[in-house]
Amino acid sequence: MSDTSLDVLCIGNAIVDVIAATDDAFLAAEGLDKGAMRLIDADEATRLYGRMGPGREISGGSAGNTAAGLAMLGAKAGFVGQVADDQLGEVYRHDISSIGIEFTTPVQQGGIPTARSLVLVTPDAQRTMNTFLGAAQNLTVDALDEDQVRRARIVYLEGYLWDPETPRAAMEQAIDIARAAGNKVAFTLSDSFCVERHRDGFNALIDSGRLDILFANEAEIVSLTGEADFEAAVAAAAKRVPLLIVTRGEHGAVAVSGEERAQVPAEPVETVVDTTGAGDLFAAGFLAGLSQQRPLRDSLQMGAIAAAEVISHYGARPEADLKALVDAKLG
C-alpha cells in the first residue's frame, strides 16, 4: 500500500499576484502603508489597477507560497484554497499542481472571480499589497476534504484567512479535524495590520491550546503581545505555544520550544529585488526541516535559505532549485 500521507497541508487564500514596480511617490499619492497588506473591493481593484504600471502575473497567496517551497524542498505538500472558473483560476491551479502539490479543492463556478493582489514593489524591494479576495473568501467548510486533512502530519494556516468569515470557519474546522487525528497545527500571524484587525481572535486561538507551532515576524509578535520590545515579546509568546518561530528580516530568525532556543543569521543575498514571500518561504524551509526531523537550528537555516532565494527576484514562488541550495549548505 502506498503512503498517501502529506508532510504539510497548507490552507490559505488562493491569489494570483499582479506585480508592478512603483515608487514612494505613488504609494504616498495613493495613501498606502508601505509593506502592508490591505484588503480592497472590486471597484478599488479596478481603480488602482488602472493607475499602476504594467505587471507580471505570478501565482502567490501566503500558504500557497509555503506549499510551493515545501514541494520544491522535497516535502509532500497539499494546498486548500478557493479559485474561480476563470483564466486566473486556471493559472493558479496549473502553477501549484505542476510542482507536485496535491490541490483538489473543487473550483467555484460562475460569479466572483479568482483573487488577485496588486503588489507594488518600491526600489527598496519592499512590497505593498492590495488584495481583492474574490473567490478566495468563499472557501467553505464543505470545500475541505476531511480525509486529506487527516492525512497531513502538519496543517499550516495563514492568518490572512481570518479576515473573511467563511474561510475562518473552514480553518477552525480544519484545526479540529487535525487535532482529533493527533496531527499538528501550525499558524502564521501573516501581517502586523492583520494582527491589529484580529488581535483578540488570534490571542484566543493561541490560548485555546489548539496551536502547536506559531510563526511570526518581529512587528507581528510585538503587536500580538503588546510587549515593548522584541525579546520581551518572544519570551511572552513562547510561554503560550509549544514551538515559536520569529523572523527578523536581515537580522535572522529565532525558534523557541520550551527551554530550547535556536537562532540563525539571515542568508546573504546579492541584490534584494522583491521581499514578497520572504516569510512564506521561511516557513516552508523551516517546516521542511522539521518534517525531516532536523534540529531546530538546521530547520531555521533551511528557512533562511529559502527566504533568501525568493527575495532575490520578483514573485513569491521559488525559481532556483531550493533543494540544491539546502544540500550545498547543510547536506
Add this chain to the structure above:
Amino acid sequence: MSDTSLDVLCIGNAIVDVIAATDDAFLAAEGLDKGAMRLIDADEATRLYGRMGPGREISGGSAGNTAAGLAMLGAKAGFVGQVADDQLGEVYRHDISSIGIEFTTPVQQGGIPTARSLVLVTPDAQRTMNTFLGAAQNLTVDALDEDQVRRARIVYLEGYLWDPETPRAAMEQAIDIARAAGNKVAFTLSDSFCVERHRDGFNALIDSGRLDILFANEAEIVSLTGEADFEAAVAAAAKRVPLLIVTRGEHGAVAVSGEERAQVPAEPVETVVDTTGAGDLFAAGFLAGLSQQRPLRDSLQMGAIAAAEVISHYGARPEADLKALVDAKLG
C-alpha cells in the same frame, strides 16, 4: 490644435506570454525546435500547459513588445491587435495602455479567448514559443481605425500576422491606407520558420514595392533570399527595399539604405536570461532613433541598447528605464 500624430503604429498579434523555465530534455521529449515559434491549437495548448512547469504571465506579442519599447523611449506609439473579453485580455489592455500606448482596437465579445504563448526558456536563455493565437487571429479589416493608420508616420507590421488569413487582410489594408497617406511601412520577418511558411508571400510583398523598411535576423534573411551566406543575403535583400536592418544576436546588427551602410556591435549584457523579445526591442530602439532623425548608426545603437535590456530578464517587455540607458550612451 494638439498634434495627434503617432511616430509608429504597431500592428500585431495581442498575446500574453506564459513563461516557464525548462531544459533541453523537455524540448526533445516534446519534439520542439529550440528557438522557434510554432502555432498550436486549443487542445495542444491545454496539453502542453499541463506538462510544463509553473509560469509567469507577462504581456508579449512581437509588435506589442516593439510598441512598449517605443513608448518607453519617448516615442508616440499606437498598437492594433485583437483581445477577447476575458482576464488575459484585460491584462493585455492594462499593460499596453499603462505605458501610454494608444490602444483602441475594440474588444471581441464571447467565444475564443485571448491569445497566449507558452514560452519555454532553457538555461542557455533561448526561448521556444508555442502560440495559441485565440482572439488575435480574428483581427479584421473592420477593427482598423483608418484615421489612426493615417496619423502614423510609420506603420510597423509583424510577419507573424501573415499566418492567419483574417489579420493578413487587415495588414494589407493598413499598408494601402498608410501608403495612400504618404506614410512609411515597416515590416519584420519575425521568425525563420515563419519565413519558411510564407516565403513566396513575403517575397511578393517586398517586390510589390510597398515596404519602406524591412527588419530581419540572420536566419530569416538567409531563408528569405535563399543565398548561401549572410553577406550575400544582405546584399541581395538590400537591393529590394529602401532600408534594410539585419540583427545578428551577439554579433551586432547592420543597416543598409542604398549606398549607405552602418553597423554596430551588440551591447554587453551581464547575464543573458531570456532572449524573448530581443528582435522586437531592437526594432523599437531603431525606430525610435529614426523618429528622432538620428543617423543610421545611432539608431542601430539604440536598438542594441533596448535589446540588451530585454534579454537580461524574463519577459519581452522592458523593465529598466530605456530612455535613461540611451541618454547615458548617446545623449
